[in-house]
Ligand SMILES: NC(=O)C1=CN([C@@H]2O[C@H](COP(=O)(O)OP(=O)(O)OC[C@H]3O[C@@H](n4cnc5c(N)ncnc54)[C@H](OP(=O)(O)O)[C@@H]3O)[C@@H](O)[C@H]2O)C=CC1
């Protein structure tokens with residue numbers, strides 16, 4: 001039996017998974033995003049050997065308070081909340097949850113495409129608010145999705161799952177950009193890799209499915225929105241920091257972007273005074289890409305497995321750091 005260690009759980013876990021961890025280690029549960037729990041979180045950091053949670057920025061300054069730390073097990077695939085060079089230099093293991101959320105997140109992205117193209121929120125509100133008194137007119141017609149060209153920036157797990165839905169389910173052409181030359185056999189003839197600017201120029205719908213890093217922060221700015229086809233739809237299911245939000249608003253209000261469908265924002269939760277919250281041509285979601293019962297459960301299980309393996313001195317398959 002390995003040594004009992006201190007684990008700080010900074011995002012709610014299902015009770016049975018908490019119990020699994022507590023059988024082996026000493027657990028503190030404290031969500032730093034809740035003001036009343038922050039003091040307990042800060043008090044537990046100095047002795048914590050394992051951290052498990054998500055949706056909270058743990059930068060170098062925060063982790064300086066955790067000198068005993070051995071592993072962070074993130075309940076997410078994205079790891080932009082962590083300072084990777086700092087963790088690498090300290091030798092702290094970082095694990096994440098790739099794969100188990102891929103299909104659900106691609107579903108969400110495709111739902112956003114359909115929702116924004118067919119204006120589902122607008123017309124549902126018309127019915128709810130008792131304004132459906134005659135057949136709708138052209139002012140509320142939508143745009144077809146089937147047969148269009150979908151551009152995908154970031155052709156990894158989620159990008160490919162989105163491409164499959166588009167090409168195989170909706171007869172769409174797929175253009176994608178990724179640093180790797182990725183080929184997906186079942187999409188042969190229906191998905192083409194191009195430089196990013198060509199994807200932007202040629203796609204009717206552009207979707208982001210790439211990670212937020214120092215290299216990709218602010219990737220979509222005025223120049224990039226300016227390259228997009230007149231009347232195109234922009235979809236972000238990855239991270240808000242990839243987009244210069246002022247440039248997006250400008251493209252909506254003064255450029256030729258038709259609409260934006262966004263699951264993620266530069267600041268989350270979206271500030272009350274953000275123009276993106278109420279813009280008539282923005283479909284905003286509260287970062288729900290992976291938020292189904294089944295997938296959130298699978299993510300929590302995988303993160304728990306990762307944590308326990310790492311605290312046992314093993315390297316889980318989902319360890320990103322230390323790099324091999
Ligand atoms: N909305 C939500 O709730 C969710 C959002 N996400 C976000 O989606 C992201 C992608 O997840 P996933 O598909 O599993 O990750 P993957 O690593 O499988 O795919 C991302 C791909 O994007 C590539 N990439 C990196 N930089 C660029 C660039 N400048 N241009 C084009 N492609 C680039 C990566 O290449 P390389 O490997 O070389 O870096 C990789 O092939 C996550 O990082 C996360 O931020 C994920 C889940 C849910």
Ligand SMILES: O=CC(=O)O
Pocket residue numbers: 075076077078079101289290
């Ligand atoms: O945004 C979600 C993630 O898993 O990353």
